[in-house]
Amino acid sequence: MTFRQLGLSIYPDHSKFEEDARYLDLGHKYGFTRIFMSMLEADDPEGTKAKFKKIIAYGNKLGYSTVLDVSPRIFDKFGISYSDLKFFADLGAAGVRLDEGFNGATEAMMSYNPYGLIIELNMSNDVAYLDNVLSYQANEPYIFGCHNFYPQVGTGLPMDFFTRTTTRFKKHGIHTAAFVSSAHGNMGPWNVNDGLPTLEEDRHLPISVQAKQLFATGLIDDVLIGNAYASEDELKALSETNRYQLQFDIDFVPAASAVEKEIVLKPQHFRRGDINALVIRSTMPRVTYKDEPNPAHDNTEEFQRGDVLVGNDDFGHYKNELQIVLEPHSDPRKNKVGRINEHEIRLLDYIRPWSKFKFEDR
Missing domain, CATH: 2.40.100.10 (Cyclophilin-like)
Known part of the structure; x- marks a missing residue:
């Protein structure tokens, strides 16, 4: 059985360790178990490694699992080989999210990495990407899916498109995730932050309603807060949200x-x-x-x-x-x-x- 989880996002390139640690403590108090962490804006390999390793280790002690959002630029900048994901394992991450896809064969091979890292695919495209990856005999239990979030108002996914793209993953039994937006968070990966939801219609709704809708679709397993830092009231409201039936x-x-x-x-x-x-x-x-x-x-x-x-x-x-x-x-x-x-x-x-x-x- 796949259990539904709640997750937070933190942005070590824009924050201080102490602030992130306090946020993770608060999330732990309310039963959050996933961390989304963006590496897309990272530029300094050594500084990034030290910074990310420290906060990931802190999260791991609290029982979180961290997925790092990466792109081909990060592999090139940090000299990471697609055939050796030891860099991410050494950071303590549970997996990597591929913000941009490769050729299908590469993702499939990555799913057999010896470190047991989850390979999370970008779900926000209505193309046969997943089918291509699976056609290369990917290690399916290690293939997850996660939608994008959209910092610019008006650019989030419409519901019909969201449903089509997510169904492509869910019909294969792939574990899925999507983002809700905090009304209090003002931190994301970029310098535009009109909220960070997956669905445009969720952008200005109370956070618990956003989560109820995502869970009610029957297509999303994990709900992640896209922007940091959500308020304690918002974390509490999400923790009290029934993940398995509409309440x-x-x-x-x-x-x-x-x-x-x-x-x-x-x-x-x-x-x-x-x-x-x-x-x-x-x-x-x-x-x-x-x-x-x-x-x-x-x-x-x-x-x-x-x-x-x-x-x-x-x-x-x-x-x-x-x-x-x-x-x-x-x-x-x-x-x-x-x-x-x-x-x-x-x-x-x-x-x-x-x-x-x-x-x-x-």
Whole structure:
């Protein structure tokens, strides 16, 4: 089984060891286990080696695994042979991400390096690159995929393109990663930093919503924060994000009863397989709570997309069924008990037939 991980990014060529170490300590506190570290801007081989080795060793002691972002320029500048990756192993890295691809045969051969280094491929191109690498009989367990991030506003990937490129990797069972952006981080590899997400639509969303969306696609295993340094609140929010099913934040209406809150928060919800366009139906609560009375309240307004409803005493067989509104409608047999966080309403599109989901009272 592939477990989903959270990761941080640090930029030793633009930061101080002490600041990076504090950030890694904070990430460790909240269960982060991956480090993305860019070498693309490195120029001094000896200075870079000492600097990177020190911070990677610190991360390794905390249980992180570090992947170094590299390009052909780095191999040339540092005199590193594609057939001998000892330089990266000596730094303590777990793998290298190839920001630019080679000819397929080179990547395949690199995946058999004796140090067990992961070879992470750039996923942000809709071409048959991975198929080419695998056709050279690559060592597949050591082939990973990771998207780019995009410092310039307006240049991140659109969702349809992201889906196509990531599916190329996921259909082969390749471990995948993508980036979310901190609202507080102002450090990246370059001197333009309008945030560092993979998806353009994520650029200005709360970081937990970005992560929920990436995980909800079913295409991404690891979510990495692209820019440094994220705030502690952001790290905490990501640590509390359910990585395996959508968990919506809900604000209850004042009149929501204890039973209604239990119906929302306690069960493992799933959408009925015979779906409709009006609402997402979670029908088991009407069975579990069939004997619990539920007087009408908040039932006369027009319900809007993202409202959470529970059938009231006038709904007969459907009393205490939970529904999430997809299209506006009115029905006095339903009580509005709360509303999904406005930023998360976009995520309703990921609740498909039989999808599992939960709620959390924020």
